[in-house]
Amino acid sequence: MLKLTEKLCNLFGPSSYEDLVREAIIEEISPYCEKLYTDKVGNLIAFKKGKKSVEKPMVFSAHMDEVGVMIQYISDDGYLYFDTIGGVNNSVLGARRLIIGDNKILGVIASKAVHMQKREERGKCIPVEEMYIDIGCTTKEDAEKYVSVGDLATFVPNFEEFGDGFVKSKAIDDRFGCAVLCQMIKEDRELDTVFVFTVCEETGCRGALSAAFALNADKAVIIESTTAGDMPGISEARRACCVGKGAVLSVMDGGTIYDRDFFEKAVSIAEENDVKYQVKTTVCGGNEARSYQTTGNGCKVLAISAPVRYIHSASCVAKTSDFDEVLSLARLIADNIKEI
Amino acid sequence: MYETIKRYTSAFSVSGREKYLANLICEELKPYTDSIKVDAMGNVIAFKKGKSSAKKLMIASHMDEIGFIVTAIDDNGYVRVSNVGGINPIYSSYQTVKFENGTKGVTVIDTSVKKDYKVKDLVIDIGASSKKEAMKKVAVGDLCAPVANLTRLMGKRIAAKALDDRLGCAIASVSCKNAKTPAYDTYYVFTVQEEVGLRGSLPAAFGIMPDYSIAIDVTATGDTVGAKAMEVKLGNGAAIKLMDSSVICSQFMVDSMVNCAKRNGIKYQLEILEGGGTDTRSMQVTGSGSHAGCISIPTRYIHSPVETIDLKDAEACEKLLTTLVTEGIE
Numbered sequence: 268m269l270k271l272t273e274k275l276c277n278l279f280g281p282s283s284y285e286d287l288v289r290e291a292i293i294e295e296i297s298p299y300c301e302k303l304y305t306d307k308v309g310n311l312i313a314f315k316k317g318k319k320s321v322e323k324p325m326v327f328s329a330h331m332d333e334v335g336v337m338i339q340y341i342s343d344d345g346y347l348y349f350d351t352i353g354g355v356n357n358s359v360l361g362a363r364r365l366i367i368g369d370n371k372i373l374g375v376i377a378s379k380a381v382h383m384q385k386r387e388e389r390g391k392c393i394p395v396e397e398m399y400i401d402i403g404c405t406t407k408e409d410a411e412k413y414v415s416v417g418d419l420a421t422f423v424p425n426f427e428e429f430g431d432g433f434v435k436s437k438a439i440d441d442r443f444g445c446a447v448l449c450q451m452i453k454e455d456r457e458l459d460t461v462f463v464f465t466v467c468e469e470t471g472c473r474g475a476l477s478a479a480f481a482l483n484a485d486k487a488v489i490i491e492s493t494t495a496g497d498m499p500g501i502s503e504a505r506r507a508c509c510v511g512k513g514a515v516l517s518v519m520d521g522g523t524i525y526d527r528d529f530f531e532k533a534v535s536i537a538e539e540n541d542v543k544y545q546v547k548t549t550v551c552g553g554n555e556a557r558s559y560q561t562t563g564n565g566c567k568v569l570a571i572s573a574p575v576r577y578i579h580s581a582s583c584v585a586k587t588s589d590f591d592e593v594l595s596l597a598r599l600i601a602d603n604i605k606e607i
Numbered sequence: 608m609y610e611t612i613k614r615y616t617s618a619f620s621v622s623g624r625e626k627y628l629a630n631l632i633c634e635e636l637k638p639y640t641d642s643i644k645v646d647a648m649g650n651v652i653a654f655k656k657g658k659s660s661a662k663k664l665m666i667a668s669h670m671d672e673i674g675f676i677v678t679a680i681d682d683n684g685y686v687r688v689s690n691v692g693g694i695n696p697i698y699s700s701y702q703t704v705k706f707e708n709g710t711k712g713v714t715v716i717d718t719s720v721k722k723d724y725k726v727k728d729l730v731i732d733i734g735a736s737s738k739k740e741a742m743k744k745v746a747v748g749d750l751c752a753p754v755a756n757l758t759r760l761m762g763k764r765i766a767a768k769a770l771d772d773r774l775g776c777a778i779a780s781v782s783c784k785n786a787k788t789p790a791y792d793t794y795y796v797f798t799v800q801e802e803v804g805l806r807g808s809l810p811a812a813f814g815i816m817p818d819y820s821i822a823i824d825v826t827a828t829g830d831t832v833g834a835k836a837m838e839v840k841l842g843n844g845a846a847i848k849l850m851d852s853s854v855i856c857s858q859f860m861v862d863s864m865v866n867c868a869k870r871n872g873i874k875y876q877l878e879i880l881e882g883g884g885t886d887t888r889s890m891q892v893t894g895s896g897s898h899a900g901c902i903s904i905p906t907r908y909i910h911s912p913v914e915t916i917d918l919k920d921a922e923a924c925e926k927l928l929t930t931l932v933t934e935g936i937e
Contacts, residue, residue, distance in 0.1 A: 485647050504679035504687045518748030519676050519691065524623030524800060526648075530748070546747045548678045550689040557806075565648040565810025 268450045268594060269434075269587055271295065275442035277424035279366055281335030282352050282470045284419050285309055288331040292445060292464055296452045300462070309466040310478045315451075317458040321605060324459040326487040326566075327451065327597065328475060328555060329444030330468035333437065334579050335421040336360075338367065338400075338414055345404035347374065347414060350395070353469030357392040359580035365400060368418030374400040422581035432587050433510075439575050439583040440492035441468065447490045447594050457602035468555050472522070475555035479562035486529070486607065487559040488569045490597060492585070493517070494552055495574035505549055508574040510585060513543030514592040515572040522553030523560055526567040529607050533569055533600060542596045543588075547572070567607055571596055608781055608921055612765070613757050615773035615780075619707055621674035621750040622691050625649055625799045628670045628773075632780060632797050639784045640795075650811040651797040655789050662791040664932065665817035665897070666782075667808050667886040668775030668824065669801030672768070673910055674752035675704065675714075675731070677745055684735030686712065686745055689726065692802030696724040698911035699753075704731060706751040710744040753912040763918040764841070770914040772801065774904050774921055775823035782929040790935030791819070801886055805853065808889035817897045819860065819936045820890035823928065825914070826851075826880050826903035835881065839905050841916065844874025845923040848901035853884025854891055860900030863936045864927065873927050874919075878903050898936070902927055 280288040289311050297303055302314040311331070314324075334353035341347055347367075351360075362378045377399050381389065400420070404410040426436035448462045461482060466474035479487070493515050496506035508515045516533055517525055537544040556568040573593050576584040620628040629651045633643050640653045651670070673692030680686055700716050712733035720728045731751070735741035757767040767773075776797055783795045794815050799807035801824075812820065826846050829837030839846050847864045848856050868875040880903070891899035902924050907915040 504681060506679075519623065519689075524691070524803060524806075527624055527626075548747050550676060550678065560648065561806050561809040562813075563810060564814045565646060565650075565807075567647050 268446050268590065271449055272443050272446040272590065273426040275445050276426045276436040276438045279421055280331055280333050280438070281419040281421045282332040282467045285331040285466045288442070288445065289464065292449060295449050299452045306477060306481065308474055308477045310474050311464040312478060313452055313462040315456055315460045315462060317456040317460060319458055321459050323485050324461045325601060325604065326461045326463055326482055326484040326559070327448055327490060327601065328463040328465055328478070328487060328559065329448050329490045330441045330465045330474065330555060331445055332466055332469050333421055333440070334469050335419055336365070338416055338418045338420065341407050341410050341414070341416065343407050345406050345410040346377070347400040347402060347410065349400060349420070352419065354579050357395050357398065360395065360398060361392060363581050364423045365420040366423050367400070367402065367420040368414050370413055372402055372413045373423070374402040374420065377401045425581065433584060434587060435582050435584045437581050437583065439585050440578050443492055443573055443585070443590060444490035447597055450594060451597060451601060458605065460601050465555060472555040472558045475558035476562055479559040479566065483563045484566050487556070487566050488571060488597065488600060489554050489556045490593065491554045491570055491572040492575040492578060493547060493572035494578050495576045496549070498576060507549040507551060508545050508547050510574045510576055511589065512545045512574065513589060514596045515545055515547050515574050517547045517570045517572065519550050520547070520553050521551055522557035523568060525556065525569060526607065529567045529569045532604060532607060533571070533596065536599050536603060537596055540599055542599070543592045544596065608777060608918060608925065611777040611780055612774060615776050616757050616767050616769050617755040619752070620670050620672055621752045622671040622800045622802045624707060624750050625670040629797065632776065636780060636783050646811060646814060648807050648810055649799040650807050652811060653783055653795040655783065655786065655793045655795070657789040657791040657793055659790065660792050662818040663815060664789070664791045664793045664936070665796055665812060665815050665820040665890055666779055666794065666928065667796045667798050667811070667820065667822045667890060668779045669772045669798045669807070669886060670776055671799055671802050672752055672771065673802050674750050677747050677749045679747065680738050680741045680745065682738050684737050684741040686731040686733055686741060688729060688731060691750065693910055694726050695910060696726050696729050700729060702912050703754045704751045705754045706745060706749050708744070711754065712751065756912060760915065764915060765918060766913045766915045768912040768914065770906060770916055771825040771909050774825060774916060778823050778904070778921060778925045778928060781925050782932060785929045786932040789932045793932055798886055805884055805886055805889045808886035809893055812890045812893040816894050817890065820897045820899045821928065821931065822885045822887040822890065822901040823924065824885045824901060824903060825906035825909055826878050827909055828905045828907055831907050839876055839878050841905050841907060842919060843876045843905065844920060845927045846876050846878035846903035846905055848878045848880070848887065848903050851880035851883055851885055853888035854899065856887065856900045857891070857898040860898050860936065864900055864902065864931065867930050867934065868927055871926070871930050874923050875927065
């Protein structure tokens with residue numbers, strides 16, 4: 268699964284441009300599922316037959332898109348001004364390298380050299396509106412040969428293993444979740460299961476709305492990446508979860524209060540099977556559980572996440588052992604829960 | 608009505624954990640309905656067949672109340688929490704709270720904070736002297752809310768926590784019993800997770816697809832010390848909602864309600880709530896939409912443990928609702 272996580276993380280796929288990720292996933296899973304289609308908004312939906320058939324299969328969902336930026340304006344001297352797509356802010360953008368648009372142009376987010384900063388500018392992050400991308404052009408005409416207004420950009424691919432079983436990359440959120448779903452599709456499953464790879468989660472959990480409405484499931488499990496706060500300057504009470512402490516189960520976040528019975532079932536399955544897990548301790552963030560929970564007739568939702576530090580940055584840091592725990596727990600839930 | 612309010616305000620029912628109140632309501636209303644069920648999110652849907660099945664009416668009152676969720680327990684045994692729904696730290700401090708398992712605690716403010724209190728400055732002291740001791744009773748993810756405290760004030764006024772919206776539930780429940788034969792197929796729905804963003808009523812309304820819908824919820828009043836200009840007063844009758852931050856009510860529903868109140872000599876007042884949303888919104892915009900209105904109960908000090916109402920208003924709301932249910936919307 269780690270190889271596939273690496274492959275998916277390195278693909279270009281900001282919200283609304285998930286095509287490359289979707290193609291890679293289709294190639295990966297098409298021999299292993301009974302039905303596979305892309306819906307009107309771009310979600311990829313796979314039906315996997317289990318040893319036993321069930322009337323209302325459980326849905327597993329992960330999102331294909333990643334955060335990024337969109338080119339909004341090209342200046343006369345060839346610089347690109349941009350706006351953000353999803354939750355990225357100036358503190359993770361400064362001096363980053365980006366891949367832009369269909370032509371895969373390399374650009375750098377310019378930051379004024381310390382020598383040229385005024386005294387009051389030193390030590391401060393400039394706001395996104397004032398940041399610009401340098402693609403090595405000196406005129407607007409020149410720049411327009413390579414990029415257009417509306418082009419999307421993300422951090423350059425940079426997946427690496429490092430430290431004691433850690434990885435770092437852009438887009439671990441949520442290519443890791445996509446990799447978990449792919450792995451589950453490749454294996455034999457006990458029960459019929461539906462797998463959904465969604466679009467546009469980072470811009471407001473939008474893709475999942477259509478998928479949830481069409482599938483009208485009564486149980487949905489979101490496989491996600493969530494903010495780990497085990498770093499200096501964050502008190503123990505505000506850490507949310509920690510890297511290395513296993514799969515993260517959520518009770519409540521900014522978008523959802525999870526179904527308590529589903530949560531408790533997940534906890535007891537984790538305990539019975541020695542899956543390392545932790546409960547997310549801070550009410551923050553949100554994911555597409557909210558879309559599944561309240562769309563159509565509504566649905567019982569559960570989120571299983573990998574703890575990830577510096578999420579939404581070019582260098583998200585996670586531990587592979589946590590990935591394995593998430594996969595183990597997701598498998599057990601898929602194969603063992605018929606009713607809640 | 609008073610007894611029903613007492614029973615409902617005594618049940619544990621913080622957003623996301625409404626099953627105790629749901630069970631209570633199911634048991635109580637079963638004899639008065641043609642069917643009663645709980646959907647995937649936990650909404651209770653009580654159905655009464657009408658004289659005509661050409662139209663469907665949905666009534667929504669929410670079972671959940673605001674509260675706290677445990678996020679961490681510190682080394683000294685203090686329980687750290689986050690808010691579930693719109694908590695005002697001043698309203699919620701120095702009161703007794705109860706967890707789902709019965710454990711009690713008191714909410715206190717970090718003593719180093721002297722002003723501009725935030726929810727994060729609130730901690731719960733459950734009387735534990737260490738983290739280990741506290742963890743025997745309380746775990747991350749547990750919910751709590753103020754203890755039941757229904758108090759009779761002068762006349763027919765009462766104060767309690769969670770009248771938002773147990774009072775709405777009580778009104779709907781009494782109406783469900785009183786409305787012998789509804790004009791249309793009528794669904795009394797007791798919703799979940801209203802306080803965190805009108806979530807439960809969305810799938811409930813989708814499943815029913817009503818033609819008409821009525822929310823029953825509390826509204827603020829203009830008669831408290833320091834209140835914003837607002838015509839609604841305690842004791843002036845059922846408040847018929849025109850607008851709040853989530854909805855502009857269907858004029859057709861507003862007119863039907865006003866006419867119904869006039870015809871039947873029910874005391875009413877018109878309401879515009881400047882801050883706050885209601886399940887009216889979800890019912891209005893879900894699926895193909897519905898004619899949506901809301902009967903509001905004038906309530907002082909909303910989201911405090913001493914929400915104060917006049918039972919006469921609650922009775923007017925119930926009468927208005929039941930008359931609309933039995934006579935139809937016109």
